[in-house]
Amino acid sequence: MAKVIVRFENGDPERVIEVDLRRAPFQHDGRPGSILDVLLANGVPLEHACGGSCACTTCHVVVKKGFDHLSEAEENEEDLLDKAPGLTPTSRLGCQAVIEDDDAVIEVLVPRYTINQISGSHG
Numbered sequence: 001m002a003k004v005i006v007r008f009e010n011g012d013p014e015r016v017i018e019v020d021l022r023r024a025p026f027q028h029d030g031r032p033g034s035i036l037d038v039l040l041a042n043g044v045p046l047e048h049a050c051g052g053s054c055a056c057t058t059c060h061v062v063v064k065k066g067f068d069h070l071s072e073a074e075e076n077e078e079d080l081l082d083k084a085p086g087l088t089p090t091s092r093l094g095c096q097a098v099i100e101d102d103d104a105v106i107e108v109l110v111p112r113y114t115i116n117q118i119s120g121s122h123g
């Protein structure tokens, strides 16, 4: 069983998910066994505006642990990530980052990036 720890920058409670990767895909959005796949199947909300087909940046997560246990990012993903608000060196698109190790421990932070973008003058 792989373990996925999900933290939310907006203060939502942390979630810990244990997952048997051999049973992927768990639902229909994103790559089978991807972070998005695992999260959605366990009722954890992660935006996925393009339906998990590597065409937006809304599924951006920051990988805090277990980065090496994820599939490598392809060029397409890197290009999109370049446009993601709050990009970090361990950022991934949740729908593309497949958990490759069945005993991996992955910790991801779901960023709250809309706040700063929308902020302006508060009346």
Ligand code: FES
Binding pocket: 047, 048, 049, 050, 051, 052, 053, 054, 055, 056, 057, 058, 059, 093, 094, 095, 096
């Ligand atoms: S859901 Fe659009 S790129 Fe992942």
